[in-house]
Structure formats: structure tokens, C-alpha cells
Amino acid sequence: MSFKAFATDYIKAQSPGWKNPKHRQQWTNTLTTYAYPVIGDLPIDSLDQSHILKILRPIWNGKTETANRIRSRIENILDAAKVEGLRTGENPARWRANLKHVLPKRADVAPVKNHPAMPYADVPQFMAELRIKNSTSARALEFTVLTAVRTSATIGAVWDEFDFDAKLWTVPAERADVKITDGKPRFVPLCKRALEILDSFRERTDDSPYVFPGGKLRYPLSNMAMLNLLHDMRSDFTVHGFRSSFKDWASECTRADNIVSEMALFHVVKDETERAYRRGVLLEKRRKLMRDWEGFCAQPPAKRDGVVTPFRKKERA
Template identity: 45%
Template structure:
């Protein structure tokens, strides 16, 4: 039991242990109390059918937390096929072993340790890609114990004012990796990537460097004329943009859509959780206009995508942007979601949660979200039908637009 249950001892028990004997903390770590009352830490393990004990230091010099770190390192050596005592007494000291762990190795271990707690695989991929692009060329092969403030500044300063959001996320990720390294005993001292009381004094605040720019959106009053013009454009990119607008979906959701996700008879498009930002399946009600658009799409042999490129692969986001550029529109594909949101808020009486569900947004208010467990699908179907009809009005009547009842 003692070998498999970790952290059995408390600091008070360590201080109060007086009787001679071995007190297990778990995982091979023991507090040993000698005949004269001396207290020390040992790590007991079996290797090649032989039981060995490795001293980790006296209690007065090594705290319970530190002893657990040392025991964890010893167990890691055993998992790697090494004998902790032979490794320590050989040419490689504990400090040298720690220095053998590079920043890149430490980052990979951190990502692996956290992977199960992240929403989806994309998050881990983003972490790895950001660190690989900006940090690894400078400190990837460097011992994680040797990463200092000049290294962090060398990474961040070139992009701090030009790619502020990326740089800010990168700083946080470097800080997390270095904190992990400290907890694992790979490095000691302060974290050179921390912001408060440190980098905050050396770099301008991200919020003051670059203001957040929202996606450029088309005014909802102009959507009818825009759609009429868009329908005159040829090509898969134009059709993908049209569906994105009619469904208020994200560009990536449309570009990655497959025929297996679409039920034309039921007028439903089911986007699997793996392709959704919130990692939750989203059912999109298809208006009559959206269904008609899909019925006119050609089927490409060898591709299951609704909107494949000439090679049968998914369209790039730049393809949809190119359509807008050809039309001379200084707006973004994502901005049409704002156009829909503004129209729904200004011109309809649908409740906010119906509109937010249509956009596949998570409700920010936790109490509200706890009660709104459904997807309000029937109401969303009526909302999207009205939106599609509105998109077909080339010249909306000026003045006050009467509210439509969506309850």
C-alpha cells in the first residue's frame, strides 16, 4: 500500500516523529528515525531483484516537499531504466541531470501533462506551434535551468508591438513551461517570463500597444444588395461564402463541411464536436434558400466536401477573402456573423439566447446557461428562415423596421 499511495505524511507528522523506525510517505519515500532521534529521508526501491536505499538528506536540510521532488526524480530515472544511486554516484550529479533537460523537452512534457485537461487537440497543437516558431530557435536546445531574462526578451521584443496578441500568449506559455520546470526540479529561482512585477516594468502593456480590432462587418441594411451581387459571382468560394452568411456559421465550419453532415430532406446540417470551436456538436437549421443552394452544388468525385478546391481538398480562408476583394468589399467573412447578430438584435424580438445559440456561442452567464440546456432548435429554425428571407430583400424599406415575434 505504501509504495502505491503518495503523500501519506503531513508536515506535522514529520516534525512529531520520535520513535525509531521507517515512516512511509508512498512511492518509495520514507522518513527514517534513528535510535538517537535523528531524522532523515530515504528512497527505497527494487532493481534487478535487489532492494536498495538511497539517502536524500536530513529533515533539517530537506523539507517534505523537497524530499518528494527528489523521490519523484528517482522514480523517473527508474522508469528510464537507470539506477538512481549509480547515476548519482557516477559522473552525472543531480544538478547535471537536471541541466540535461532542454527547454524543448520540458515544453513537450508540459504539453503532454496538460493535454487531457484541454478542450481539444487543437489547443495542444497551438501551444506546440507557437513555442516551436518563436521560442525553440532561441532556447529550444538550451537547458531549461539556464533560461534567463535576456533570453525571454530576445524572444518577445521583436514581435511585442507587431504581433502583440501572439506575443502575449507566447509569454504566458513560456512562463507556464518554466513554472513546470521548477516544480519538477529542473530549475530553481524566479521565473524570468512572469509579467507582474517583472516584464511589466520592461515591456508596454499589451492593451496599450494595440487596440483589439473587431472583424469588419457589413451593415445589416446592406445585406440584401450584397447577396444579390454575391450570387452573380462564380466559383466554389462564392458559394461557400453564401452558405456561411445564410447559416451565420464560421468560415472553417463551412469550408470543412461534408455531405455526410448534411440532411437535405430534414433541412439540417450537423457539425460534429471535433470541428466546433466549443468542442460541442452543433445542429444548424437550413432555410429553404440554404437547401436550394446545396442542391445546386456539384458533387466532386473523390471528395466528400461540400466546397472542395480543384484538387478535392478544403478551400482556404483566403479563397473566401478573395471573393470579397473581387467585389471591392472591405469586410471579412467572419464579419457577417456580426451583421447577422446586429440584424437579429435590431429587427427581431427573438430572445438573446436564441440568437446566441444560432451563432454557436456559449452563454457567458453560468446561471443562465444552467437553465438553458436545450438548443432552442425550432425557434432557431424560424429565426434563420427570416434571416434568409431578409437577405433576399435588395432594397429594405427605409425607416423603422417592425419587430418580428420569435417567441
């Protein structure tokens, strides 16, 4: 059997279990672009390390993340082929004790770059300018800053995720954080201004299921819409960077426990003690923190010198 034929069957068999429906298309697209031209027609039992390197070397330095995803996908496919008796021997696409000795480390050729973040002291001025703009992307960006979520959480939001009585937003795991592996949703306590933004969209007459609809009927806002608006206003920063602005503000201008702001950002809590602490979701503590963040964002820009949010008395767990 050829690699392409087996890979096609593998994707068809595995995709019903993938939580993100886009994964099937991503697998197919990357293999079609990079792998099939090199090994697609070759017998799957004939592939060795030289074939894998012929795929990876041309893109490893310039498209490192893409190259590593392709490597991982080929590794999974070849592992499955071995289980089905179509291959023997070691997997030539495996990184550990194999490709790591002939390819540079990903961190060396594609170091992690932090998203440029607006200094938190500048956020009130920015929010004041943002509030006077009248567009879906402006309200979506304001909502994103106030809730400290990722772009994907906002643009994919649908009305069924919101409990207006509880003032709570339930974000599915696949949109909350790419690193979430437990499959559990995350919860966002909604401040007053966030609820006002939602209310302003509830009276729409279109039939889009999305809170922040895009230009095409029944499609969400583009994932570039907020970034384009932000770059028109402040070209040096990213939407994701506001999460860092929020974290810096919470660390420097409040006495909220670190775990409270970490949970507000949906970060994975690794420490055993903190994991036990987080079981209560810390929802009320997070509500207070997000109300304080809303108040900070709404402060008149002229009052933003120095520490603008008074320290709270530290609450006991």
C-alpha cells in the same frame, strides 16, 4: 537538459490530448522561430526573466498575439520542467505578478479591432449579386452568410455533419468557436436556401470529403477564397463581419430574444439565468430566426428602405 530537448519531449507528450491537430505544428513553429534561437541550447534550469524578455521584447509591440502565445507556451513548458524536478523557483515566463510589470498590456499595444461589417440594410443587394456568381467560393460565402457561422465552420464542413431529414448541421466545437472550452458541438438549423446550396454540391463526382472542396484533391476550400471574392465585390468588409450584420439585423428588425441570436452565433452565455435557459438549445426559436434572416437576405434590393422585416410578437420562453 536543454530547453529545446525538454520542449520537444513536452510537445510530444501533450499533443495527443490537443483537440486541434494543428496545435502541435503551431507550437513547434513558433518555438523554432522565436524561442530556440535564444534559449534552445541553454540548460532549462538556467533560464530567467532576462532570457524571456530577450525573446518577447523584439516582437511584443508588433506581433503581440504571437508573442503572448509564445510566452504562454514557454510558461507551460517551464511549469512542467519544475514538476519533473528540472527547475526550481518562480516561472520567469508567468505574466501575473511578473512580466506584467515590465511589458505593456496587450490591449494597449494591440487593441482589439472589430471586423468591418456590411450594414444589414445593404445585405440584400449584396446577396442578389452573389447569387448570380457561379463558383464554389460564391456558394460557400452565401452559405456562410445565411447560417451566420465562421469561415472555419464552412470550409471544414463534411457531409457526415449534416442531418438532412432534421435540417440540422452539427458543427464540432473546434470549428464552431475558438472560445468554446466545453468540447461540445454546436447546432445550426438550416433554412431552405442553405439546403438548396448543399444539394447542389451533393451530386459532385469527385471524392472529396468536404462540402466545399478546394482546388487540390481532397482539400477544403482555402480560408482566403471567400474573403478574396468578397473583396472583389465589396473591398471594405470581411466575411466575419456578416455575423455582426446578422446580429444588428436581429436586434433592430426582429423581436427575438437576445439569447436566441447569441446562440445562433455560438456566443458564450455567461449569465446564470441565460445559461439555464439555453439548455433547451432554443432550436425552434432559432429556426424561425434563421428563416426570417433568409427572407430578409432574399428581399429585392429596392424594398430595403426602412425596417424591412416586420416585428414578430415576442414569444414567451
